[in-house]
């Protein structure tokens with residue numbers, strides 16, 4: 022259904038440099054499939070999602086690659102074609118900050134009704150009925166359809182943004198950290214509801230999150246992003262139980278509940294790269310306990326191991342050694358930076 026090839030998206034800065042936020046991404050999403058997109062803050066998750074539906078801010082640009090959706094390359098469509106044929110009806114986005122996606126001057130219900138009636142031949146009454154039904158399905162009191170966004174709590178606004186994204190039953194939902202701002206109990210409720218609704222309307226989904234435990238529960242496939250690239254991509258079970266990329270191995274250490282091999286929480290020392298005009302070499306090399314000269318000099322290409330398991334790492338074939346060493350605290354504790362100073366495991370880290 023969705024096939025992304027070699028996608029590059031940059032932000033132009035006032036200094037005249039480019040931030041390579043998406044730096045050669047290949048990904049696929051099948052029908053009714055949920056793909057989890059995980060990685061630290063700033064690795065390019067939101068940029069990737071926005072690039073797909075061409076909602077990048079004005080200084081952002083797709084500079085290379087293609088986004089094939091049901092046999093149409095979305096990068097080739099005009100803005101008008103995209104707006105009329107694709108956005109909301111075929112692909113919709115639940116944004117990272119729900120409150121910002123709701124229009125403060127219209128009631129929440131009116132916004133959903135308008136979305137439905139702009140794209141479908143549907144009476145006012147029917148559109149309001151559908152809106153009330155959606156409210157109920159998402160655990161919102163249907164009597165609050167006539168409230169304005171500022172009358173909603175954060176959790177309610179998030180549910181309303183989900184209603185808006187799902188009201189036209191799109192084929193693909195891009196959910197950008199739909200619940201990170203909320204407390205854990207509400208998070209769970211909302212994720213469950215989104216999954217149920219997704220099943221009901223037969224959609225595919227890209228679920229973006231920092232949280233490995235969220236994707237391991239909800240997703241069929243997982244793509245681990247690092248520095249604008251997909252470091253590793255496979256079905257969820259493989260990513261959780263049998264990862265090959267040192268970054269995935271490090272992430273897994275930081276979420277002990279999904280990793281039976283590790284008892285203690287170990288975080289990855291150092292901080293993510295800034296992505297401004299990156300040099301040759303693996304972007305993870307400065308933080309990787311397994312980096313060798315080749316890693317610092319030659320950018321690794323994606324390589325497929327078992328079917329559907331793609332890894333961007335020069336040493337991915339040494340899987341047993343990597344898995345064994347990565348589970349030891351001292352492997353990550355003794356990492357040094359370019360000056361030979363010890364990188365502290367507490368600065369940066371994987372919790373963001």
Ligand SMILES: Nc1ncnc2c1ncn2[C@@H]1O[C@H](COP(=O)(O)OP(=O)(O)OP(=O)(O)O)[C@@H](O)[C@H]1O
Pocket residue numbers: 032033034040042060061062063064065066067068069078080117231295296
């Ligand atoms: N409008 C912009 N102009 C310039 N650089 C930007 C802009 N938006 C994002 N960036 C940069 O692009 C990179 C990727 O950002 P992006 O928001 O896609 O990351 P993310 O993975 O979604 O992070 P988070 O988990 O914090 O949401 C970062 O280095 C960020 O600083």
Ligand SMILES: [Mg+2]
Pocket residue numbers: 066067068117197
């Ligand atoms: Mg983001």
